[in-house]
Amino acid sequence: MAVEDSRPAEVPVSAVEALRSVLRGTLIRPDDAAYASARRLWNGMIDRRPALVVRCETDEDVAAAIGCAREYRLPLSVRGGGHGVAGQAMCDGGLVVDLSRMTEVDVDPVARTARAQGGCTLGHVDRATQRHGLAAPLGVVSETGIAGLTLSGGMGWLRRAHGLSCDALLSATVVTADGSVLAVDADHHPDLFWALRGGGGNFGVVTSFTYRLHPVGPEVHLCNVTYPARHAREVLRRCADHLARTPQRNGPAPLGVLGRVPPDEALPANLHGEPFVALLALHPGDPAEGEEALRPLREITEPLFDLSGATTYLDAQTLLDEEYPDGARYYWKSVTLPGLGDEVVDDLVRHAARAPSPASTVDVWFQGGAMAGAPREGTAFTGRDAPYLIGIEGNWQEPADSERNVGWVRDTFAALRAYSAGGIYLNFPGFLEEGEQLVRESFGDHYERLAAVKAAYDPGNLFRLNPNVSPKAG
Missing domain, CATH: 3.30.465.10 (Uridine Diphospho-n-acetylenolpyruvylglucosamine Reductase; domain 3)
Structure with a gap:
C-alpha cells in the first residue's frame, strides 16, 4: 500500500497573497521586519523558524489560517500568550496562528x-x-x-x-x-x-x-515566609496539617518552594545562597481574616525572613513575575505524589540543593479543596486525586549551561517518579521527550x-x- 507523503508542501506565492488578502490581521514571512519578534517566545531555549506567522484579529482570520495549513500540509502551531514552557507555540517550517492581538x-x-x-x-x-x-x-x-x-x-x-x-x-x-x-x-x-x-x-x-x-480582592492578605531548608520536614508537615483544619471557603492554596536565596539587594547579603523552604499562600477573603488565618504558616519556626502582609490581588498576581524574565532559559517537569513523608522531603531538599542554577527550584503545590471536590469525570483534567504536585523548575540564563540544567531536571524527575503513582501536569511537561507513553499515562482512563x-x-x-x-x- 502506498504511503501518503506527509512532508509540508511548498506554499505558492499566489496562495500566500490570497491568504493575506482575506485577513484583517497581519501575515508575516521570514523576510519581513517583524519576523524576528514574531517568532520570539518567553522561553529563550526555543529557536524555531516558521514559514508563516498569521497575527489574527478575528475568528475568520483563524479559520483562513487553518485552511491554508490544512491545504498545504503545513505544521500548525497556536500562540496564545507565548508563555508555554515547552515552546509548542512555535513550529519550524510551518504556520503559526498567533492570537496575541486578540486580547479583549x-x-x-x-x-x-x-x-x-x-x-x-x-x-x-x-x-x-x-x-x-x-x-x-x-x-x-x-x-x-x-x-x-x-x-x-x-x-x-x-x-x-x-x-x-x-x-x-x-x-x-x-x-x-x-x-x-x-x-x-x-x-x-x-x-x-x-x-x-x-x-x-x-x-x-x-x-x-x-x-x-x-x-476576590481588591485587598487580600499574602503569606510569603522563608525558612531555613533544614526545617523542611516540619514546615511542609505543619502546612499540610493546617490545611486539613481550614474550611474550604477560606481556601488558601499554599505553594512550597525549595531553593537557594537569590543575590537580591533587598535581602540580607549574609543569606545569599542559603538553602531555604518558603511558603506562599493567598487568602481570598477579608485581609484581616487572612492575616489571622495564615498566621500559623508564618510561625512554624524562626524564619530567615517574612515578607507577608496585606496587598492587592493584582500585586499578588505579579509577585512571581520577576522570577521568570522574558528570554531566560527554562526547562520544567512535574510529578504527582501521594504524600510527603520524611524520605520524600529529604529527597526534595537534596535535589533542590544540587541545582546548577541558583534560580532553579523544586516546588510543592498543595492540592485538595475545591479542585479535588469537583467530579473527576466532569472534565478531561486528571490529577485531582493526588494531594501534591511537584514542579521541577530549571531556570537559567546562559546557553552554555543548558546541558547541566536540563540534566538536573531529568535526574530529579526520575528520582521522584519512584514515589509517584504516575501522571504529570501538562503545563509543566518538559519537552515531552517521552512522547505518547507519558501523555497516555497522564490522561489515564480519560x-x-x-x-x-x-x-x-x-x-x-x-x-x-x-x-x-x-x-x-x-
Missing part, C-alpha cells in the same frame, strides 16, 4: 462572568475583573496566557477555594480543523466542552473563554474518550504540536 475582555459584574479572547494573559483578565472586585481562578504569573493554562487545567492561588481554571470555564469559541467556528458549552458540543477542560490544545483554536468569577473526541473534531491530527492525543481509529 468583557466582564458582566451582575452575572459574575468574563469573556476573554484567546490571546489574553492573566494580567489582561485580572485587570478587567478586579475593577469589580471579582476574579477568575487563573495562575500565579501575570504574563501567562489564559489559553494554554486553561486547556491543560490551570493551577493558581485560588485552586483550593474555587477550583482550577478549567473548572471555571462556562463556554468557549472554537475554530476546528475544518474551519468551523463553534460555540461550545455544556449544552452545545458537550463532548468537546468536556475535552477542552484539561485535554490541551488537541481539538482546535480556542478564540474566547467565558469564565465564572468569584468575589485517554480513550479524548481520542474519540479528537477523531470527531480533528481526524487528520492537524493540531498535533501539543501533548498529543491521536485520533481514535474508526
Whole structure:
C-alpha cells in the first residue's frame, strides 16, 4: 500500500497573497521586519523558524489560517500568550496562528462572568475583573496566557477555594480543523466542552473563554515566609496539617518552594545562597481574616525572613513575575505524589540543593479543596486525586549551561517518579521527550474518550504540536 507523503508542501506565492488578502490581521514571512519578534517566545531555549506567522484579529482570520495549513500540509502551531514552557507555540517550517492581538475582555459584574479572547494573559483578565472586585481562578504569573493554562487545567492561588481554571470555564469559541467556528458549552458540543477542560490544545483554536468569577480582592492578605531548608520536614508537615483544619471557603492554596536565596539587594547579603523552604499562600477573603488565618504558616519556626502582609490581588498576581524574565532559559517537569513523608522531603531538599542554577527550584503545590471536590469525570483534567504536585523548575540564563540544567531536571524527575503513582501536569511537561507513553499515562482512563473526541473534531491530527492525543481509529 502506498504511503501518503506527509512532508509540508511548498506554499505558492499566489496562495500566500490570497491568504493575506482575506485577513484583517497581519501575515508575516521570514523576510519581513517583524519576523524576528514574531517568532520570539518567553522561553529563550526555543529557536524555531516558521514559514508563516498569521497575527489574527478575528475568528475568520483563524479559520483562513487553518485552511491554508490544512491545504498545504503545513505544521500548525497556536500562540496564545507565548508563555508555554515547552515552546509548542512555535513550529519550524510551518504556520503559526498567533492570537496575541486578540486580547479583549468583557466582564458582566451582575452575572459574575468574563469573556476573554484567546490571546489574553492573566494580567489582561485580572485587570478587567478586579475593577469589580471579582476574579477568575487563573495562575500565579501575570504574563501567562489564559489559553494554554486553561486547556491543560490551570493551577493558581485560588485552586483550593474555587477550583482550577478549567473548572471555571462556562463556554468557549472554537475554530476546528475544518474551519468551523463553534460555540461550545455544556449544552452545545458537550463532548468537546468536556475535552477542552484539561485535554490541551488537541481539538482546535480556542478564540474566547467565558469564565465564572468569584468575589476576590481588591485587598487580600499574602503569606510569603522563608525558612531555613533544614526545617523542611516540619514546615511542609505543619502546612499540610493546617490545611486539613481550614474550611474550604477560606481556601488558601499554599505553594512550597525549595531553593537557594537569590543575590537580591533587598535581602540580607549574609543569606545569599542559603538553602531555604518558603511558603506562599493567598487568602481570598477579608485581609484581616487572612492575616489571622495564615498566621500559623508564618510561625512554624524562626524564619530567615517574612515578607507577608496585606496587598492587592493584582500585586499578588505579579509577585512571581520577576522570577521568570522574558528570554531566560527554562526547562520544567512535574510529578504527582501521594504524600510527603520524611524520605520524600529529604529527597526534595537534596535535589533542590544540587541545582546548577541558583534560580532553579523544586516546588510543592498543595492540592485538595475545591479542585479535588469537583467530579473527576466532569472534565478531561486528571490529577485531582493526588494531594501534591511537584514542579521541577530549571531556570537559567546562559546557553552554555543548558546541558547541566536540563540534566538536573531529568535526574530529579526520575528520582521522584519512584514515589509517584504516575501522571504529570501538562503545563509543566518538559519537552515531552517521552512522547505518547507519558501523555497516555497522564490522561489515564480519560485517554480513550479524548481520542474519540479528537477523531470527531480533528481526524487528520492537524493540531498535533501539543501533548498529543491521536485520533481514535474508526
